[in-house]
Structure formats: structure tokens, C-alpha cells
Amino acid sequence: MTSRILGLTALLSLLPGAIGVASAELSSPPKAVLELFTSQGCPFSPGADRLVSELAERGDVITLNYHVDYWDYAGWKDTFGSAANAELQRDYASLWDTRKLYTPQLIVAGTTDVLGSDEPGAVEAIEASSMTRQIDLTRNGDTLRIVVPEQGGARPSIIWLVTYIEQDTVTIQAGDNAGKTLSYDHIVTNRTQLAALGAGMGARLALNIERVLPEPGTGVAVLVQEDVGGMPGPITGGNTYER
Template identity: 75%
Template sequence: MIFVSGGGGVGGAELIGPPKAVLELFTSQGCPFSPDADRLVSQLAERGDVIALNYHVDYWDYIGWKDTFGNPANAELQRNYAALWGASKLYTPQLVISGTSGMLGSDETGAVKAIEAAGMMRQVELVQNGDSLNIIIPEHAGGRPSVVWLVTYIEQETVSIEAGDNAGRTLSYDHIVTNRAPLAALGAGMGAQFSLEIGRALPELKTGLAILVQEDIGGMPGPITGANAFER
């Protein structure tokens, strides 16, 4: 995970450097194949050069267990990726690398290869000043119009699954997405600068946020070209 601190105040951590990739895992507590992918993405996040975000979907809730983190907005994001890529079906676990390609979420070899081949062309600077987090996105030549997304998440939580295919298991989850909202729309190559109040964006401890610059392709989510993250 990538962090920035400008000294003092609420939370913060050391600046490590720009991420090589953003890992978006579409997962479900009701899917028997998801736990292996959940563990893999947790391990990959420990590399220190990726941002991991786990989106729990709700479309398997009908088979016996309602995902405690499931959100129809997460399934909609996955559906939009599928539509852009011409895919006809949704599945879990699916791992999306920087908005450019999807693969089976437990495919460690494929994930590592994709991360090593990835890179961020846009810089996203996060500077903490007390309870404010300043977000600076410099101008960048080329590229498509983009959307700046604020994605909030819970760092870690453990859940006892009482029904469905994973009944009887106690599973640990991390980087659990709680909300994804647009902060700004950028024309091609445009930069931006704005600030967030950390206490409002992250009212609870052990939570975090990611700032993603993602190309907009006819209203669909394209490649993620810049990213950074901050945790309380």
C-alpha cells in the first residue's frame, strides 16, 4: 500500500513511492473460490508497490449467505468493465489490474506478471497538513479525459460465515471498499488540486482512502493512470 504524510495531525504514514498497479478484486463471501483470491491479494498488497481494493459484490447473496460488505455499486463497476471489454458474464473472484485487464483472482502467476508489466503514467501527490489531505494531480500530456475517484475502505475485518458455500468458516478480509465517488472530471491532460478533511472522509480509525485517476471511455471505466492512498 502507498502512503503519504506531511507531518503531524491525524494518522498518516511514510511516503514509499508511486504504485506500479492498482489491484481491484471482485469477491464474495458466498463464493467458495473467493477465499484463495482474498489471501492472494492480501499477500500482493504487502509488496508495498501496489494499491489493493476489494469490492464485495451482492449477486451471489441469493445462494444462502448475504455478504456483509456486498454492495450493488461494486457489481455495477464490474459490469461496466465487462461491457467495455465485451465480456458476457460476471464471475468471482475476478482481479482487475489497473483497469486494463481481468483475470481469475487466484491466478498468482498471472497477477505478478501483470503487476511487473504495469506502471502509472500520472502522478498523484497526497500531502497531509493537520486534518487536511491535499491532493495534487499535475498536468500530463496526452491521454483521454479522466475521472478522479475517491475510494474509501476498511483496512481489515474478520467475519464468521454462517451459511452458504463457506458456512462454518471464519474469514479475514482487508482493503474492503465501502464507497467509490467521483471527485472531479478532468479533460485530456488536465491537472487538478483540491483538499479533503480527513476526519470527514475517514471518520473511523483503521480505514483508508485511495485516489484514482481513471480514463473515461464513453462513460465506462478505462485504464487507471495514476493513484495513491492514505490510511488513518
């Protein structure tokens, strides 16, 4: 599901102790990361796509749209669809001991799922969320430096790099959404493990921007997510950088 490390990343160090805080894209941790599992072939997804774009305007959430491929049988192949995205969704379902796999599914902070078009449910889940892990991103020339301060009591976690297209519009030519022109934001293109953190640990990492984001109109989200037996647990921190 994920590419492993380090062709596009350079790991500087894992931190055994306290570190200084650099300037960040987000000055304080967002309340939640919103992961929408969606498909161009699903007749119920367009409303959820619009809702998540509207929720992004709050300014205190990170939104990521994971297009899955299991609707491709229905007459239209999702132009952003990925088996890796569907596998991530299955990993959540496995951790939560459910066989339920559907679109549009909105997962809030890696802990709560709601129907992607359920605005009251989404807002309630956001307001109940609190991500306390600071992630600082600073660009210096072609290098994006990532600093995750140590945090006492933090559980073993993974630092993920999620690349995305900021915005795109697609005219659907077949399937249940045929004839519709749909706009999408923060379309996930890859999810890569950068580092594994032991309990309470921090990290310093560096990325070559030109290799990670070769084109304008793209961005990265850096997430800290608890590792629950190899499955995706609560997301405790996040930050973004866009070209």
C-alpha cells in the first residue's frame, strides 16, 4: 500500500531529546485530519466531495481525498482511483472489526467514521477531536525540513508523507455520474512512510521539494499516526505544505 522510504527523502535524525520549534505552515495543530474515501463512479460521492471542500474552509482541518478503485466495474474508471487507497480503507475496517466498506466514507482523525455527506455528523466529530502533536515544516531552498518534537506519553507512531493534487476538475463520461463535471480538492496521489517513532520520540527529517513535488499545484501532508499492530490508529498531528 505504501512506498517505504528513502529514494525521495533524506532522514536527518531521530531525536532522543527536546528540540527547537521551527516556523510551520499551520501555527497550531489542526483539530482533525479528514480522510474522505470517494469515487467518481459512486452516485453518492459528489455531495461528499463538495462537503469536504467546504469543511476545508474552516481553516482548522486538513482534508485528504482518497479515490478508491472498487467502483471501476460500474462503467467508469476513476481517473484518480488507486488500489492502495482502497487498501488503507480496508485496514481501517479491519482494525475496527467491521466488514463495512463503502463510499463516501469520511474518517475523522483516524478514530471516527461518518457518512461523507453527513455534515452534522462530520462537524460533531471534528469538534470532538483534538490533535496535540505539533509538526513544524520549514522550507529552505529546495529542502523542506520536518520537525516533530518529542512528546511525553505519546504512543509508538508512524510519520506519513501524503502527496496530493491541490485541485482538479473531471467530466465523467460514463457510469452513474455520466455527464457531470466534478471538482475535487486535495486528491491523494501517494502515501509514504517516512519514519517510525518509539513512544514519546521526536524526529527531524528533510525532503527535496523538487523530487517530492515536481509540479506546481501539488502539496504534501505530513501526518503522525499511532501504529496499532501495523494498522492505522488515531492521527495525533498533521501539517501541510503546497507549492
